[in-house]
Amino acid sequence: MDPTLQQQHFLSLPRPDALEGPQGGAPDTSTLAAHDFDVDTRTGFMPPQQPLLRLPEAWNVWEDVLEAAMRGRLQLGGKEGVTEEERRASEVWREGVRNMPILPTTPLKSSELLLRRAHLVLAWLLHFYIHTLPPSHPPTIPAALTLPLLRVSRALRLPPVITYSDDVLYNWRFTKNTPLADGHGNPTLPTVGNIDAGTTFTGTRDEAEFYLTSARMELRGTDALEVMRGIMDEVFVGDAIALSRVTSYLLELASIIEDLGEMLMRVKEVCSPQVFYDEIRPWFRGEDSSAGRWVFEGIERDESLERPRELSGASAGQSALVHALDVFLGVDKYSHGPSGASSSSSTSSSTTTASTSATSNSTSATSTSTQEQPRSSFLKRMQEYMPRHHRAFLNHLANSPRPLREYVLANSTTANPTASSEEDMARGEKLLEAYNAAVQALKVFRDKHMIIVALYIVGPARRAAAAKAATSAFVPPATPSATSSATPLTATPPASTPSGAPSAGATETHGEKKHGKEMRVETRGEARGEAEEEGREVLKGTGGTDLVRFLKSVRDQTRGALIPLPEA
Numbered sequence: 001m002d003p004t005l006q007q008q009h010f011l012s013l014p015r016p017d018a019l020e021g022p023q024g025g026a027p028d029t030s031t032l033a034a035h036d037f038d039v040d041t042r043t044g045f046m047p048p049q050q051p052l053l054r055l056p057e058a059w060n061v062w063e064d065v066l067e068a069a070m071r072g073r074l075q076l077g078g079k080e081g082v083t084e085e086e087r088r089a090s091e092v093w094r095e096g097v098r099n100m101p102i103l104p105t106t107p108l109k110s111s112e113l114l115l116r117r118a119h120l121v122l123a124w125l126l127h128f129y130i131h132t133l134p135p136s137h138p139p140t141i142p143a144a145l146t147l148p149l150l151r152v153s154r155a156l157r158l159p160p161v162i163t164y165s166d167d168v169l170y171n172w173r174f175t176k177n178t179p180l181a182d183g184h185g186n187p188t189l190p191t192v193g194n195i196d197a198g199t200t201f202t203g204t205r206d207e208a209e210f211y212l213t214s215a216r217m218e219l220r221g222t223d224a225l226e227v228m229r230g231i232m233d234e235v236f237v238g239d240a241i242a243l244s245r246v247t248s249y250l251l252e253l254a255s256i257i258e259d260l261g262e263m264l265m266r267v268k269e270v271c272s273p274q275v276f277y278d279e280i281r282p283w284f285r286g287e288d289s290s291a292g293r294w295v296f297e298g299i300e301r302d303e304s305l306e307r308p309r310e311l312s313g314a315s316a317g318q319s320a321l322v323h324a325l326d327v328f329l330g331v332d333k334y335s336h337g338p339s340g341a342s343s344s345s346s347t348s349s350s351t352t353t354a355s356t357s358a359t360s361n362s363t364s365a366t367s368t369s370t371q372e373q374p375r376s377s378f379l380k381r382m383q384e385y386m387p388r389h390h391r392a393f394l395n396h397l398a399n400s401p402r403p404l405r406e407y408v409l410a411n412s413t414t415a416n417p418t419a420s421s422e423e424d425m426a427r428g429e430k431l432l433e434a435y436n437a438a439v440q441a442l443k444v445f446r447d448k449h450m451i452i453v454a455l456y457i458v459g460p461a462r463r464a465a466a467a468k469a470a471t472s473a474f475v476p477p478a479t480p481s482a483t484s485s486a487t488p489l490t491a492t493p494p495a496s497t498p499s500g501a502p503s504a505g506a507t508e509t510h511g512e513k514k515h516g517k518e519m520r521v522e523t524r525g526e527a528r529g530e531a532e533e534e535g536r537e538v539l540k541g542t543g544g545t546d547l548v549r550f551l552k553s554v555r556d557q558t559r560g561a562l563i564p565l566p567e568a
């Protein structure tokens with residue numbers, strides 16, 4: 001292997017410390033250099049150092065107001081049963097936001113870490129502000145929040161809204177007893193076992209664990225990035241030994257993706273679906289699932305600022321990790337190709353959608369100018385919500401001069417039936433199988449993701465809609481059978497956790513076969529999705545998609561990337 005390739009490899013480069021700035025007169029590569037993708041060889045897309053937990057004194061007002069929102073346990077403005085006292089507390093808090101001085105943002109630009117923290121704080125303030133408003137109130141954002149938020153967002157080239165980086169990547173701290181360095185003074189790195197979540201809307205353990213599930217998957221994903229780097233190096237070398245190594249690496253990648261799926265499923269053990277649906281998820285909603293166009297007061301005071309075109313809510317669909325796997329395996333053209341895009345863009349029209357819940361966790365039907373714009377594919381759209389370095393990383397992967405899928409096709413027996421020896425044939429076939437194993441693992445990951453979505457969104461939404469229908473139709477006698485006979489939930493899993501969520505056994509998977517062979521997994525969520533297609537309501541993801549249709553199409557298209565095995 002060429003040692004110079006390794007040294008210059010983008011994943012091998014040390015990550016500059018944005019706090020320390022440029023070293024010894026060297027150019028600052030922390031933000032601008034094309035080869036800095038802010039991907040750490042030890043922690044992947046997660047930063048290796050604990051994110052800043054508080055801005056310096058000059059920005060105390062923002063931090064204090066955020067702390068007050070968390071301490072005050074502010075309630076969603078549209079939540080049923082909000083008391084007058086809670087409404088008043090929210091109003092007092094919002095008054096505090098309106099009265100904040102307009103703090104300067106220029107000094108924050110000296111450091112990427114300051115900007116990140118500022119984006120986090122301001123975006124959380126924005127969501128607290130918007131979502132504590134009573135539903136009848138127009139969603140207006142006061143100038144004291146508008147101006148710094150738009151300025152900081154512009155500096156980071158991020159939308160002025162909570163993104164996955166604000167609730168996962170840069171929203172963690174070390175657990176209480178974790179030392180910040182080892183005995184030799186080496187800074188402690190984040191691991192699946194030593195981090196806790198930072199800011200939350202609800203103060204619940206469920207919410208913290210929801211973010212931590214993603215954060216831990218990101219950390220495990222570091223191994224996938226490492227394997228990807230190994231494969232790229234071997235593909236560059238390109239000889240027979242390299243081919244065998246690529247094969248082994250691909251099998252390793254498949255097993256890492258399987259692990260990611262397992263980690264995702266474990267969210268059920270730590271975050272109640274009903275708490276997620278009723279109490280956590282509504283806070284993430286962006287403008288495109290709100291009941292009106294967000295008004296950024298004061299924007300006219302700064303000519304350099306533009307009204308954001310699109311503001312989707314936070315979604316793990318903004319994690320660069322799964323997208324990187326798609327792009328690297330060459331699955332993106334299948335998984336997020338035209339059909340996946342169209343299911344996303346289908347939601348962009350002024351579709352009328354029924355409210356699925358009496359809470360603000362609705363699939364509201366507003367036609368904003370944002371929604372009228374044609375949308376690009378979900379992948380492209382979500383990249384706008386990723387830190388720009390990670391966006392650049394995906395771009396870099398997409399423009400690899402030696403795409404893996406082409407390499408596999410060229411070396412597999414399918415594309416190369418005239419391989420010179422039986423040994424070559426066997427090697428090519430193994431490579432193909434290993435590639436398919438990785439694609440299949442990604443498809444299974446998406447099956448699992450759909451199970452989670454069925455459990456956390458589709459089920460609770462249907463139950464909420466049924467309950468609403470039952471109460472609005474008539475007031476039934478208080479017998480246990482009254483509700484069930486009035487709901488269309490005969491297919492809804494009856495088994496429940498204490499929180500009322502369907503239990504793990506309530507979703508079904510069957511018929512799985514491993515490694516490249518065709519597989520069919522049915523989930524009840526999928527069945528519900530089909531019912532929805534025929535029925536009344538369209539459930540939207542926080543990323544603005546018609547979620548069931550979209551996720552199903554992404555999953556099916558991933559399967560479409562499998563390369564058929566040659567006829568025996």
Ligand code: HEM
Pocket residue numbers: 213214217218264267276315316317318319322323446449452453456457540541542543544545546547550551554555
């Ligand atoms: C309770 C947990 C979760 C729920 C309820 C959930 C829900 C959703 C929904 C509704 C979408 C549709 C897109 C949209 O937002 O409009 C989506 C997309 C997506 N989610 Fe999740 N998600 C969860 C956890 C995760 C985790 C932990 C990851 C990985 C870190 C993840 C990765 C993705 C990806 C990559 C997409 C884009 C579609 C795809 O590429 O398959 N999700 N999710």
